[in-house]
Structure formats: structure tokens, C-alpha cells
Amino acid sequence: MAERPGDDGARYVLVCCEGRLNAFRILGETHIPALVVEGVVCLLDELWGAMFEPLKDEAMFGTAHHNDELGTVVWGNGADFAPEFLLELIRVQQRNAA
Numbered sequence: 001m002a003e004r005p006g007d008d009g010a011r012y013v014l015v016c017c018e019g020r021l022n023a024f025r026i027l028g029e030t031h032i033p034a035l036v037v038e039g040v041v042c043l044l045d046e047l048w049g050a051m052f053e054p055l056k057d058e059a060m061f062g063t064a065h066h067n068d069e070l071g072t073v074v075w076g077n078g079a080d081f082a083p084e085f086l087l088e089l090i091r092v093q094q095r096n097a098a
Contacts, residue, residue: 019071039090043081046089051079 024032047055054060054077063076074080 019068039094041086041090042093043089046081051077055079 021032043055047053055075060076064073065075066072067074067080070080072080072083072086
């Protein structure tokens with residue numbers, strides 16, 4: 001999730017795991033357990049190899065969008081990072097910054 005006003009005025013905008021949220025709604029759930037992590041992740045050291053190297057280009061990086069089927073952010077060339085990987089990367093970078 002990203003904390004910013006959503007189109008409907010919500011405080012948070014979901015950027016991954018939207019499929020899980022939709023499943024909970026279909027089941028009629030009104031409370032959904034969630035782990036909210038605030039942080040900024042630096043991907044620079046991760047942008048290597050045929051799939052991720054093109055993301056160093058600002059225009060290609062700007063093609064990022066949420067893919068409902070995968071439940072994560074995907075770029076125009078098909079590159080994506082697993083949400084679990086991004087969470088761990090945030091944690092490692094926060095520890096290293098402390």
C-alpha cells in the first residue's frame with residue numbers, strides 16, 4: 001500500500017495483493033489482516049540482467065503498473081519483483097541505514 005489520497009479519498013492505495021483483497025470482499029469479510037510497511041526501496045542494485053537492465057531508462061521505469069493477476073508491480077517489458085522480495089529489500093535497506 002502507498003499512503004496517498006486515492007481516487008475515492010481513501011488514505012491508502014493498494015499497490016500489491018489486490019487479488020487477496022478482492023477475495024476477502026467476495027467472502028464478505030469486513031476486516032482483513034494486513035502488514036503495512038512504510039518505506040522507500042532503492043532498486044538500483046537490483047537492475048541488472050536482460051530483464052531488469054532496461055528499467056534504468058527513466059521512460060521504461062515509468063511504465064510501472066499494478067498487475068491484478070500477479071499481485072505486484074510490472075513494467076512494460078514484463079519485468080516484476082515479487083512483493084516478498086520488495087518487503088525484505090525494504091527491511092534490509094532500513095537496517096543498513098540505521
